[in-house]
Amino acid sequence: MSASYPLVRNCRAFSTRFGVSRSPSRPGSSPSSASSRLISSCIVLFYISAFGGTAAAQTADALYADRANLASARRAADLWTAELASNPRAFDAAWKLARADYWLGGHAPEPERRPVLENGIAAGRKAVALEPNKPEGHFWIGANMGALAESFGLRAGLKYRGSIKEELETVIRLNPLFQQGSGYRALGRWYYKVPGLFGGSNKLSEQNLRAALKINPNSTASHYYLAELLLDEGRKAESRAELQAVLDAPLDPFWGPEDQDFKAKARSLLVRVKPAP
Secondary structure (H helix, E strand, O other): OOOOOOOOOOHHHHHHHHOOOOOOOOOOOOOOOHHHHHHHHHHHHHHHHHHOHHHHHHHHHHHHHOOOOHHHHHHHHHHHHHHHHHOOOOHHHHHHHHHHHHHHHHHOOHHHHHHHHHHHHHHHHHHHHHOOOOHHHHHHHHHHHHHHHHHOHHHHHHHHHHHHHHHHHHHHHHOOOHHHOHHHHHHHHHHHHOOHHHOOOHHHHHHHHHHHHHHOOOOHHHHHHHHHHHHHOOOHHHHHHHHHHHHHOOOOOOOHHHHHHHHHHHHHHHHHOOOOO
């Protein structure tokens, strides 16, 4: 990511910061994303009926723990989809499906990503409809919307901008400590990504990212996002320190795959911000 974004953003910058250099496939253009999920879920319904929802949920959790293997992540999503089909009031299945879709939306082949993220938004909304006063559904709605906004250009950015902020502010209101300060971290990222014309602010981004780090000082995501912001502002020494913090942080027992992703990004970015010899 370029570090030369202006502090005062405009509509042109909005498309730059939310867009990508390549043109993704149209929604639904991949027959493997929605239709194969449906077919797999029908098959899995038999598994749930035969062996019980609790066993299926435990299996899905174990598969998701192995999400670095994309096939495991897909299988977990299929199980949660099937559980929701058999029990529309399965709150945990709804938000966990939204979480799995967020992961798949960042790691699956490009043509699959948009429909998977859109499905994650729908799953998150089901969770919110079931338990509006719990943060899980709100957070994963915002996360999937954010991934769409960041990856699919100006139109997606404009479409989801306000909703993302509302969902993340709801998470913080309901539980500021949720997922080790993830609400603050994601809101900080929102303030960084959105142009100033539409409410973005590097100052508010930094405040929220540092709030997240107070809750979890070892968050690789928060350190990495703060490093990008600091680099954007020309604060290279501080940026280097944050990137080193990413590399030094221990792997979280649950978020290990995400930690590995951010460590790889930090190693790549650190090359650009090394001090001159």
